[in-house]
Amino acid sequence: MNSYFKYILPLFITLNLCFTYAQSDFILKDDVSDKIKFDFASNLIIIPLEINGVTLSFVLDSSVSKPILFNLSQGDSLDLRNTETFYLHGLGADGRLKALKSSYNRIKVGDAVSTNKDVYVVFDSSINFTPRLGIVIHGIIGYDIFKDFVVEINYNSKYLRLHKSESYKPKSSKRWKSLPLNIYKKKPYVNAKVKIKNSETDVKLLIDTRSSDALWLFEDLENGITPIKELFFDDYLGKGLSGSVYGKRSKVKSFQLSDFILNDVNVAFPDSSTINRAKLYKDRSGSLGGGILKRFNFFFRL
Template identity: 70%
Template sequence: MSAQDNFFLKDNVSDKIHFEFASNLIIIPLEINGVTLSFVLDTGVRKAILFNLSERDSLDLKNTKTFYLHGLGGDGRIEALKSTHNKFRIGEAVCNNKDLYVVFDKAINFTPRLGVLVHGIIGYDIFKDFVVEINYNSKYIRLHRPDAFKPKSSKKWKTLPIVIHQNKPYLDADIAITEEIKQVKLLIDTGSSDALWLFEDKNEGIIPNKDMFFNDYLGQGLSGSVYGIRSKVKNFTLSAFNLNNVNVAFPDSVSIDVAKIHKERNGSVGGDILKRFNWFFDYNNNQIHFKKNGLFKDPFTYNNSGIVLEHHGTMFVREQIKVPPRTSYSERDHSNAVKIDFAISHIMVLKPTYKIIELRTSSNAYASGLRVGDILIGINGKPAYDYKLSQINMIFHGKTGKTIRLKVERNGETMTYKFKLDNAFKKSEPSN
């Protein structure tokens, strides 16, 4: 790797950058050729990839040629353009000669499903040049110059070795799907919203718990949607830290052939576990330092509605506002019964709309009559646009038995459906 494509900090020994946290993903501001964009910080990617091209006219991309990227989902690869000699800036860290891979397929856009604007993903380009501190509690990363970094001395911090293989970090952990403890090698994947992914391997005894599983949509990969089985593992242990009843996904084999580049890899550890610790990633010394944080004891929950939503554009909504009192005027008739108040006015504002894009057919929501393609316009008596996507998802992750009322639009007709959140692990009733 040429030193010319390295990030550097001129005067500071470290630099702190605040991030947005959505669906267990870290979203950082990244400036490319003078334009500030939002990128997911993803330890699972080797290249900086831009896929939301709303700013393409001002990015001044040059020296482009066709390239193919490989990733989860679909046929495992997607066409892109490789652009060289781009200027990147993150905080005070600058690189004047960085490659960027540009995907033009509009289907590869994480913004609708996250509910937060995202232009791309970046990983190794940052981690190779700094000791990267990730503080999930306070939602910031700090870039430390490796020559000035000193590990924490507190006993609360633990250190583990990692292996950097093809620019991606791997660690060893222990799992117990039921009772037997197994050591697994996992990709550290800050770009995954899930807790744990495992690649099914009957010879190694890595298979879903036969008494607790369901088929589901797992997420969006670079090459399309990924499906598989969701389940639980009894225990997940990392150094001295043990987590119980952890969510796990087993992706379909057609989605992981390309991903399983490291022959010893058994899966990935993602954001729903990583967020429970604060981290220092030290690629240069092949180690990580970490301690548990305030999120450590949060329960691992599933979407008990079976509904997956995404942003579906915006709509104008008429909202009432108060104007300054000096514009008020009152007029009374002889009976004092009429009062005209001009202090209330209205404005038109843009609000988000949401669309059902995945729906588990074994769910109560499906049984109630909801279908993929329905546009959500109301939830529990309130307009859907009053909620962020993350807030609606929190409702869907509620306790079994909670009643949910959804108002949707389908083919121009408004319909209302009611259902109870059910156990995601319930078995579908056999069809007659």
């Protein structure tokens, strides 16, 4: 398996689904932003981001539809205005979390700037990436960046580039593979296959760059998506925006994304109470996380 990973590491995948917007929230003067270097810790991408002139560290989260700030050690200097109470939905607890919505904020990512952006602030001190990563993390951002640009993620060299969608021209090469995306409620999904026992099963997975795990699957007895009895253990899977998530850890015999096949992939099966709240998209089978995504370099085109 290691030799196969070495072979696929240089490959690029372009994930496509085209939309037309009246205007972009972020403005990029040039066709391409300079390299945005990122830190990579526990399979998470951590980028520098400015809010109202203050530089912060945010996790790039392809599964989040709103910029969320949850470490307010610099809150007084952020000059957050026009606030109102708001409720966010996520994994864990009762599936919702009280937050503060602030409007008309200036956000800068690389060379891209938005001067009219909503930011959502949560005050739950238990939502904190810093102790686990050893890096101060102030929040998460995702869809707002992905919707306005072709986002190049180079895991090998640890950088992002933002490309204007209208001027981006994909390179034609056998080293590239283009895959379709499905967007549901501002979240990207991709089709894949898993083999748990002796048969393959089609799955639709949320692309989740905020997940450190390789793969999450929702148990589905009818379609054979369940951990093998002899090969799982109960475990704490992590913390969602609304609380802790528990489940089972196991392995699948193989995971296939387009033509790429990985063997003996680690998988987590979150418990059923979590699934019922998270499965807003009825066709969703689970999540594709950083443990697999880091094997590739990507261009996301929403």
